[in-house]
Structure formats: C-alpha cells, structure tokens
Amino acid sequence: MGRVYNFSAxxxxxxxxxxxxxxDEMLDWQxxxxxxxxxxxxxxEFMSIATQAEADLRELLKVPDNYKVLFxxxxxxxxxxxxxxxxxxxxxxxxxxxxxxxxxxxxxxxxRFCEVHxxxxxxxxxxxxxxxxxxxxxxxxxxxxxxxxxxxxxxVEFPYVPETNGKPLVADMSSTLLSRPxxxxxxxxxxxxxxxxxxxxxxTIVIVREDLIGQPITGIPTMFDYKVQADADxxxxxxxxxxxxLAGLVFKWLKDMGGLxxxxxxxxxxxxxxxxxxxxxAFYSNPVDPQARSWMNVPFTLDNPExxxxxxxxxxxxxxxxxxxxxxxxxxxxxxxxxxxxxxxxALAVFMQEFERSQG
Amino acid sequence: MGRVYNFSAxxxxxxxxxxxxxxDEMLDWQxxxxxxxxxxxxxxEFMSIATQAEADLRELLKVPDNYKVLFxxxxxxxxxxxxxxxxxxxxxxxxxxxxxxxxxxxxxxxxRFCEVHxxxxxxxxxxxxxxxxxxxxxxxxxxxxxxxxxxxxxxVEFPYVPETNGKPLVADMSSTLLSRPxxxxxxxxxxxxxxxxxxxxxxTIVIVREDLIGQPITGIPTMFDYKVQADADxxxxxxxxxxxxLAGLVFKWLKDMGGLxxxxxxxxxxxxxxxxxxxxxAFYSNPVDPQARSWMNVPFTLDNPExxxxxxxxxxxxxxxxxxxxxxxxxxxxxxxxxxxxxxxxALAVFMQEFERSQG
Numbered sequence: 001m002g003r004v005y006n007f008s009a010x011x012x013x014x015x016x017x018x019x020x021x022x023x024d025e026m027l028d029w030q031x032x033x034x035x036x037x038x039x040x041x042x043x044x045e046f047m048s049i050a051t052q053a054e055a056d057l058r059e060l061l062k063v064p065d066n067y068k069v070l071f072x073x074x075x076x077x078x079x080x081x082x083x084x085x086x087x088x089x090x091x092x093x094x095x096x097x098x099x100x101x102x103x104x105x106x107x108x109x110x111x112r113f114c115e116v117h118x119x120x121x122x123x124x125x126x127x128x129x130x131x132x133x134x135x136x137x138x139x140x141x142x143x144x145x146x147x148x149x150x151x152x153x154x155x156v157e158f159p160y161v162p163e164t165n166g167k168p169l170v171a172d173m174s175s176t177l178l179s180r181p182x183x184x185x186x187x188x189x190x191x192x193x194x195x196x197x198x199x200x201x202x203x204t205i206v207i208v209r210e211d212l213i214g215q216p217i218t219g220i221p222t223m224f225d226y227k228v229q230a231d232a233d234x235x236x237x238x239x240x241x242x243x244x245x246l247a248g249l250v251f252k253w254l255k256d257m258g259g260l261x262x263x264x265x266x267x268x269x270x271x272x273x274x275x276x277x278x279x280x281x282a283f284y285s286n287p288v289d290p291q292a293r294s295w296m297n298v299p300f301t302l303d304n305p306e307x308x309x310x311x312x313x314x315x316x317x318x319x320x321x322x323x324x325x326x327x328x329x330x331x332x333x334x335x336x337x338x339x340x341x342x343x344x345x346x347a348l349a350v351f352m353q354e355f356e357r358s359q360g
Numbered sequence: 361m362g363r364v365y366n367f368s369a370x371x372x373x374x375x376x377x378x379x380x381x382x383x384d385e386m387l388d389w390q391x392x393x394x395x396x397x398x399x400x401x402x403x404x405e406f407m408s409i410a411t412q413a414e415a416d417l418r419e420l421l422k423v424p425d426n427y428k429v430l431f432x433x434x435x436x437x438x439x440x441x442x443x444x445x446x447x448x449x450x451x452x453x454x455x456x457x458x459x460x461x462x463x464x465x466x467x468x469x470x471x472r473f474c475e476v477h478x479x480x481x482x483x484x485x486x487x488x489x490x491x492x493x494x495x496x497x498x499x500x501x502x503x504x505x506x507x508x509x510x511x512x513x514x515x516v517e518f519p520y521v522p523e524t525n526g527k528p529l530v531a532d533m534s535s536t537l538l539s540r541p542x543x544x545x546x547x548x549x550x551x552x553x554x555x556x557x558x559x560x561x562x563x564t565i566v567i568v569r570e571d572l573i574g575q576p577i578t579g580i581p582t583m584f585d586y587k588v589q590a591d592a593d594x595x596x597x598x599x600x601x602x603x604x605x606l607a608g609l610v611f612k613w614l615k616d617m618g619g620l621x622x623x624x625x626x627x628x629x630x631x632x633x634x635x636x637x638x639x640x641x642a643f644y645s646n647p648v649d650p651q652a653r654s655w656m657n658v659p660f661t662l663d664n665p666e667x668x669x670x671x672x673x674x675x676x677x678x679x680x681x682x683x684x685x686x687x688x689x690x691x692x693x694x695x696x697x698x699x700x701x702x703x704x705x706x707a708l709a710v711f712m713q714e715f716e717r718s719q720g
Contacts, residue, residue: 202600240562
C-alpha cells in the first residue's frame, strides 16, 4: 500500500520530506561518500550536522544562552532517574504533580532516591483534568518541582505553566515539545524522548539551566551526569548519531513550516477538528476536561465497545493505523503530532463520521 | 564522490546491501506504509523485526538458551556502570584486566562502585600486548572478572579467552563481536556498542547468563537493571527501534555472507594483508606483539611523522578516509570491521605501498 496515516503514540510518524531526504542521502551524505550512520562522531562532517541541529533547536525554542541542550540516550525513563540524581543538590525531597501514567512512573523512580511529595494528584477523577495552580501544594523543602505537561496515555495537557516560587520546574515534555512555542526560561529542566515530535526513538533531548548542573549524588552513573555530558557537548561517549541527524532534519522541516507558532496553529486546528466531532456525537466520547485536552493525543471511546474491533479493522483498511487506545484506558487514541498532516486528521474525521453513520 | 572506504573506528562502515535495503524501505517497510522508525514498538510489524533480529543474532553467535540477549541504549560506557551494579551480587570487589584505553575507562567507572583489583596490566609496554593466562592474578573475593578482548585504540586483541576458575567472565566486545565465532558459554556477560560490527550508534547489545541477573545494588537506575530489561524483552521503555532494525539487516547480511566462520576467514585475510605490508616495510611500523594484533583495528605509524598530514590528505583524495590514529596513540589507524570489503583493504594496501615508494 502507499503511505498510511499512522496515529501511533510513539514511535510516531515522521515528516515525509525528512524521510525522503534521509532516503536520498542514505549512501552518500552531501558528497561525503558515507551514510551519516557511518561517520565518526568526531569528524567534521558529523560535527557540522550535530552543531546545526542544536542551533536549529535553540532557534525554534528560543533557548536562552544560559541553558545547555543535550542529545542523550535512554529515553524519558532514564531521565526519571537522572533528574533526582542531578537536581536534589544534597536535599532529600522533591515535589511531583501526578496527572497520569507517566507522572506515576516518574514518581516511582524518584522515590528510589528521595522523598517524593505529591503536590497535586488527579487520580480522583481518573486523570481527566489538570490541577489548577491554586491546587498545587508545593513545599519549602523540595529541591525541584516535577510535572508532565502532556500525559500521552490519558490525553491530558496542562493549559498553563505552574508557578513554583523560584523552585526549579522540571517538565517531561516527551509528547508536547515542539508542538507550540514555550518560554524555556520558566523551566529549570525540560526533557523529552524523541519518538513523538523530534525524531526516531533512541534520542533524548535535555534542556537544562546551567546553574543546576554539577552537584550530582554520589554513585550517579557517569553517563547520567549532566555536567559530564554538557562539558563533552553530548559526546562523552559515542552519541546516537543517526537519530541526531534525523532530528536535525526534523528541526529544519519545522523551520520550513514556519516554526513553532505556525505549528501551534496547525496543531490547534487538528485537535479541534477531532474534539468537535467527538463532542458533537452521541457515538464517540472523550472524558477529559475541555480546558485540559491534549493537542497531541486524543483518546476517545465508542459508546458501544463491541464495535471497537470493527472500527480498528475498517480504519486500517482505510489507511488509518495504530488507533487502538492504551490498554490502561481502552478505546481509541489518535496521536496527532507535528508530522501528522491535517489531511490525515481530516481523513480520520471523515472515517469516524462515516463509521458512526453506518453503525450508529 | 562515490562511496568511500571509511576506516573509522566507530561509528564505522555499514554493509552497502544493508544501506540499500534501508534506503528502499525508508518510506514503506514491506507494504506497511511506514518507515520502521515510525512504527509502534508494540505493534506486530516491529515485534516481528525485533524477534527476527534476536533470533538471527542468537544463530550467528550460537547463544545458549540460558543466556538473555538484550537490545539496550547508552553504549559500552553505560555498561561500565551497569556491570558492577548488576554483577557485584553483594560483594565489594571485582577483578579487571587492564590492556588499554577502554579497559581503563571500565576500571575507572567500576571503582566508583567497588574495589577494583587489577589482575594484570600491560601499561609497562604501553599496551602493546595481551597478558598471558599465567600472568592473571585473579582473586577469590572478586565477584567477576572483566576484560576487553579487543582494545580499539591500541589495536590489541586477546588471542585466547581467559580461564577464570568459575568466576563470571565479563567482556567488552564492542570492537570484536561478530568478527569471528566465539564460545558464548565461556562468558558470564558480553556487551558491545553497536557502532562497529553491529549497526548504528545508539544500540548496545548485552548477552548475559540468566543466573547472574536479578541481584542489583540498591540505587541502580531501573533502566540499568538487566532483570527489568530481560523481563520486558528489552522494551521496558521505547527501545531504539530504527537502530534495532538496521542491526537486524546486518545480521541477515552476515548470514548471507556465510556466518561468522566465513567472516573470520575474510577478516584474518584483511588483517594479514596490512600487517604483512607494515612488517615488510621500513617506512611503516606497528608496535603490537604479533600474537596480540587486532583483526579489527590496525594502528600504524609512519617512521617520518612529518609525512602524516600528506598521507592523510592523499589517502582521502584516493577515497580512503578516517585513517587518522587516536590522539593518544598518534599516527594512523585502519579499522577494518566486517563491513569493510577486502577491496577496501586492498586499495589501502596499494595506496600505502605507492605512498612509500613516492616518499620513502
């Protein structure tokens, strides 16, 4: 078949122009006679790729000069460990906001290294909303405040950036980074697995304020020490070079698309198309507070779950794949990251309406 | 220019048929309508890729059933930490053999978690040989014995597998795994960064005997816990899917080439061609004990180092790239992993002879 519209939560679609360029350069990057995956990471060819990728990411996110941008391995799950190891700074406590599955994983790992104070939790409503600023019970003893701006599984997104009274704010932005402009200066540390909006799985971006690094706990793996990685320009050991290159192509594509303000407008339209359809239907439902609905992950259920399998089968036949919801939530989930074209969302919307008409 | 012969120590050349297949499948893997990098790691398409890659690697290396094969992130440098964290088993001491730059890095990291007893070291001869079995001063208290079968920088390779009297033998095989058959049952744990003989940087292979896992130290990052990774089939979090796929293509290519016995014959010929040339010349030198010369990394110096730059420049013009030696050793280094064709080694040999004739 031709290319499908793939609604996977991650790894997820990549922009077709990025794939075409990677394909065309596979055997010979710009006259070097090498695939990027074959290049020494210390050679001038790869160094130029790495440097340009970082510059483009900094430009897209307007990263202030006093922040380091790291290109690491290990996914957000490694950052669940690295964050307390690097940011406790001799303290024994951190505040975490619990808004869903990924918050819970971050909390569970942090508890192995410090006392976690849950500053707010929305489990009372099955993680279908974001807590308001005045619900956040932040503590004086915390070394930092951690939250998950977008919960990939529950489809919940904070509509605001928490105010933390000067405490470093740490954000797992795996499924939202680059979906819209952000003010990096509000954060102490931002991390994101690449496999949603950045590039292929196997690359992890960390953006960290310089003054926060250099005081790790005893027994930190050297690879997890932000200071070591920052001092080595993310090349303490061999970095995931090909993933870094693909991410660089994605950054270039985002610039070609008009940058993050333009992406935000497109992403807002894509999400609205699906939520409007769901809200206007007695056949589909989404349980999330409209103020906190994710632009990136749109979970929805069929009111008659007996139709789930048929929905998935017919969607797949229509070239709309990977719509099955996470097992912990059930139903469907349409992940519509930057690389999902508006035409893909429109095709899904038309399919959903048609399916409702034929089955409803 | 066309494809070059790239003698990089890693990331290094990949087999051209692998790159061609990856190129052809970039926008649509086997009718799925997706690039492999876009696939959910939990979907049946990627699961089939992952399972086949592991099966092919097990077949190539004849991995016994009581060993787990893990596809991880973080490179050998992460394993420098993970090995003591997982294998100390409550003990406080490990034996390490020090044969060069990578041994030293492994030792430095292990020292952060236990007492390291250096069972043998060859720094007295600037790491130009491998210690003999009867030089190994192994201790009763050690939980395991660690060594580096092939030192990538010094070009030293053990001509034998150390006997450890039942202690688990741990080997950093980053630059030798898959270059020849090995008897996996002699090892407790084998690890290797992918970027030499396996695939792109960003993937790390760990082969570990099952009875050795499940007793990690307190405070181990969950991502470093072999038991967690083994129980999750290396999918505790999102694995580096595209790198895993490329590694699978390399494994398939190795099978097409006749497996590891056939590769060993080719690799022995390739290495012999260069060492014979060097030994037969008064212009080039290699300081390594002939019994311990690496098949994979051939360092050599020009007796007149003032010619180094010209050598590199003319080699590059002849399509022979990345020959500069590691800064700690100087001179040249030709890394000739599996994917370096015999024709590439022959082209280098002819160039070296021609250069000697014109300059000598």
